[in-house]
Amino acid sequence: xxxxSNFIEALARVLDMALSLYWWIVVIAVILSWIPLDPYxxxxxxxxxxxxxxxxxxxxxxxxxxxxxxxxxxxxxxxxIVILAIYFLQIxxxxxxxDLARSLH
Numbered sequence: 001x002x003x004x005s006n007f008i009e010a011l012a013r014v015l016d017m018a019l020s021l022y023w024w025i026v027v028i029a030v031i032l033s034w035i036p037l038d039p040y041x042x043x044x045x046x047x048x049x050x051x052x053x054x055x056x057x058x059x060x061x062x063x064x065x066x067x068x069x070x071x072x073x074x075x076x077x078x079x080x081i082v083i084l085a086i087y088f089l090q091i092x093x094x095x096x097x098x099d100l101a102r103s104l105h
Contacts (some may be wrong), residue, residue, distance in 0.1 A: 005104035012097035015091055022054075023086045029055040030079045058082055 029051040037044040059078045067082075 001104050005101045008104065009101035012094050012101065015097070016094045019086050019090050019094070023083060025031055025051060025054050026079050026082050026086070055079075055082075 026104075032048055032051055037048055040044065059082065062078045062081050
């Protein structure tokens with residue numbers, strides 16, 4: 001059973017790292033949306049395109065699910081909802097997987 005336990009714990013740790021990395025990608029994408037970048041600088045545009053392509057599928061999914069609320073407020077709360085979802089997954093899913101792995105030992 002120790003192999004299954006180690007596998008589940010490794011999976012939980014990798015998931016935690018991936019969620020942390022995506023948290024940073026969301027934060028950087030939000031900050032870049034506030035900063036006007038030079039449209040003639042290909043490096044700046046490539047960086048902005050990377051963060052847009054990394055976050056926009058998740059953002060658009062959340063916006064589609066909450067479309068009634070998007071017209072009520074002038075501020076886009078989608079990144080905040082994504083960050084809360086990441087935090088929830090780190091607390092609930094990752095910790096549950098680690099507890100499961102330790103109970104299998």
